[in-house]
Amino acid sequence: MKNRKFNQWLWKWHFIAGMVSLPFILVLAVTGAIYLFKPQVEKVAIEKIQQITPVAGTKKLNYQQQWEVAQQHSLKKLNAMVLSDNDVSTEFISGRFGGKKSTYVNPYSGKISGTFQGRDTWMFSIRKLHGELLGGKIGTKIVELIASWMVVLIITGLYIWFPFTRGIKGVFTIRYKEGKRTFFRDVHAVTGFWISILLLIVLAGGFPWTDVFGGNFKWVQKVTNTGYPKTWQGRGLTSEKGVKKLTLDEMVVIAKKQELAGVITIGLPKSPKSTFSVSNKTFPLSEQKMIHFDQYSGKVMKYHNWEDVGVLMRARMWLMAFHQGQFGGWNWYLLFFTAVLLTIMSISAIFSYLFRKEKRKLGVPKVPKSFKISYGIIITIIVLGITFPLFGISVILILLTKRIKSFKKRSISL
Incomplete structure (x- = not known):
């Protein structure tokens, strides 16, 4: 049997935390479900830019020439090129993270077919709403605070609502004949029970993006040396300066020989001493590699497998990829239905409260004065x-x- 006084104390704080957090949780659930469609929205926008009509008898520009065209039209220095087996415009990338911008070159006409940034679509607003409530740094911290309290809500909710009076059927059945209050309470409790573990995993995938927890996590990675190896991004690697640099076309040939799975990106040298890098984005994550080449001789300077990545970084990347539904259809549908059920659970909590609340009272659960916190x-x-x-x-x-x-x-x- 559970300690009833302790149960009442937990119920009081579960209730208070829920009432304060609920509006934000609803926003996170709805925007999270919408943001899962980001790849499809961006794909449509990019396909319009990349689509080209091959010109019969016209020789395509080589990659070096295309790079020169793209660089002339880019305000920032280009740092990467994406390989494509399809007859589409070639993508060159400048900037990183939120400042990342893609410039597309038509290899037949030698003209820019378009540019793309994540902020070019309406999904950027959804992302800002989901990640920071459109409130910048302050909004980011509010989201982190709500996510932290959600962990507490899940833990306390599991303890409070575990069916010690109704038996095991309490996690499978919803009583719809015993009044609206009981119905909505059961919807909230049963739904919460079945998605609780999933919600904890989803939250774990979101915390690395936060300011305080995320910053502390990165610090732990650094101290324990469980992040990316220093040479993953080419730091500490130096090309042996030669007479002639490899052309981008020669580097493409070398990159294709690696036979990497997924989307292959060639990182361009930042200086006369740095290296070319070849990486691939694919799932499972264990298939991802990072290979650095001397920009003059083309010899391998460093070959990194996923096993070279520290355990905390691997866990972080897995959870973040899961959080975004990147592991395929099963992951996407699992997250989408979790977001829908979280919305239902939150709305049912509101109705459950309204049907149990007495007029002119907040209805905060009372705790016996004799209860002592252990x-x-x-x-x-x-x-x-x-x-x-x-x-x-x-x-x-x-x-x-x-x-x-x-x-x-x-x-x-x-």
Whole structure:
């Protein structure tokens, strides 16, 4: 049997945290479901740019010439080229992360067929809403705080609603004949029970993008040397300067000989001493490689397999890829239905509250005055506070607020 006083205490804080977090959770769930369609939206936009009509009898420009055309039209220095087996415009890339921009060159006409940035589509607004509530750095931290409390909500919810009175059927059945309050409460509880583990995995995949937790995680990777090897991006590797550099076309031949799976990208040398790099984006992640070549001789300077990547980085990349539904159809549908069920669970919580709340009262669950917080609970809260710093700060603020209110009441009574 569960400790009923402890159960009531957890229920009180589950309720309060849920009421504060619920509007944000709904936004994250809806925008997350929509953002899963990002690859399809971007694919349509890119295909319009890349689509070309081969001109009979016209010789295609070689890759070196196409690079020169693209560089003339790019404000930033180009850093990569994407290989394609199809008869489409060639993609050259400048910038990184949010500043990444693709310039496409028609190999027949030698003209720019178009440019593309992620922010060119309406999906960019969805991303900003999902990741930072359109609030910049402050919004990012609010999302991180809500995600931290979601972990607590899931853990407390599992304990509170585990069917110790209804038996195991409580996780399979929803009572629809016992009133609206019971119906919506069961919808919330049963749905939450079945997606709880998935939600924790999805949240784990989102935390690496956060400011505080993500920054701390990167620090741990650095200290424990469990991130990418220093040479993964070519740092510390130096080409032996020769008389003549390899042309981009010669590098393409070398890259194709590697027979890598997925989308192959050739990283261009940043200076006369740096290297060419050949990498591939594919799933499973274990098939990804990074190979560096001397830009003069073409010899292999460093060959990296996925096994060379540190364990924390591998876990991070797996979780982030899962969070975005990148492992194929099963992953995409699993995340989409999880987002839909999270929305249903959140809405049912609102109706459950409305049907149980008394008029002119907030309906916050009461806790017996005799309940004492154990050392185990305190240790658990401290561990969660250290793991999720914004959650820890919020708990401290809640405790300080309670202390101040208690002090004011004593002052008035005196």
